[in-house]
Amino acid sequence: MIELTKVSASYGKNVIYNDFSFEFPRGVNVVLGASGSGKTTLLRAICGLIDFDGSIKCDPVAAVFQNPCLAPVSALSNVAAVLKGKDAETSAMRALALCRIDHKARVRATKLSGGEQQRVALARAVAADRPVLLLDEPFRSLDYAVKLGLYATFNELIDGDKTVLFVTHDVDEALLTADRIYFLYGRPAQLAQVITLDIPRTQRDVNAPSFAAYRARLQQILADGNLSEAQKA
Numbered sequence: 001m002i003e004l005t006k007v008s009a010s011y012g013k014n015v016i017y018n019d020f021s022f023e024f025p026r027g028v029n030v031v032l033g034a035s036g037s038g039k040t041t042l043l044r045a046i047c048g049l050i051d052f053d054g055s056i057k058c059d060p061v062a063a064v065f066q067n068p069c070l071a072p073v074s075a076l077s078n079v080a081a082v083l084k085g086k087d088a089e090t091s092a093m094r095a096l097a098l099c100r101i102d103h104k105a106r107v108r109a110t111k112l113s114g115g116e117q118q119r120v121a122l123a124r125a126v127a128a129d130r131p132v133l134l135l136d137e138p139f140r141s142l143d144y145a146v147k148l149g150l151y152a153t154f155n156e157l158i159d160g161d162k163t164v165l166f167v168t169h170d171v172d173e174a175l176l177t178a179d180r181i182y183f184l185y186g187r188p189a190q191l192a193q194v195i196t197l198d199i200p201r202t203q204r205d206v207n208a209p210s211f212a213a214y215r216a217r218l219q220q221i222l223a224d225g226n227l228s229e230a231q232k233a
Helices: 039-047 075-080 088-098 114-128 144-157 171-177 209-224
Strands: 002-011 014-024 027-032 053-057 061-064 132-136 163-168 180-185 190-196
Touching (some): 039 061, 075 088, 075 114, 088 114, 114 144, 144 171, 171 209
Antiparallel strands (some): 002 014, 002 053
16 A cells, blocks of 8 residues: 655645645556646655655555666666576566567667667566556557557556556556546645446456446546546546
């Protein structure tokens, strides 16, 4: 679980969070919100990358941000860096394969495309195998076909023992990966739970008629920031 108690965070005079308290339970918690709504700030606060007031409690974290933050070494070395022991390279290759980037294992990170670098960063987080996983739009720069494959891998890898906080503005991405979907709104930012999805993540198809109503509702909330609609859940 991730527990935030009376968290306040600002950029200059711009107050993003003020006395913000919330608990994210185990499972995949997806936060939807428009650009600038405070999604990335929330993750950076949990990681301790920005100054904030209040208290945040969570287990050890692995994170993937929009900037992959890779070292100027091979993709394999970037992933192996979070591992220990004689089997580190084997485990790193396994993580790269899961993220469909093992064919570039020996390529220097600086020679990879943005989407390839993002897959290496995701493989590094998978290999680290921490109880808390923070994801900041990790699939944003990927081709649609690659995304679909990685959604399937993600849903197979994430079990009930992990707590995932996944921020995005992509409604279909949320519907394919979430156990619970939240809506971030306002300034200072607040959070409302919109829906809980009971269909197992590995069995979802956003083209199915059952998802049409979910998609329409979430798209409408994102389009007009309808707080009253978000609070109906």
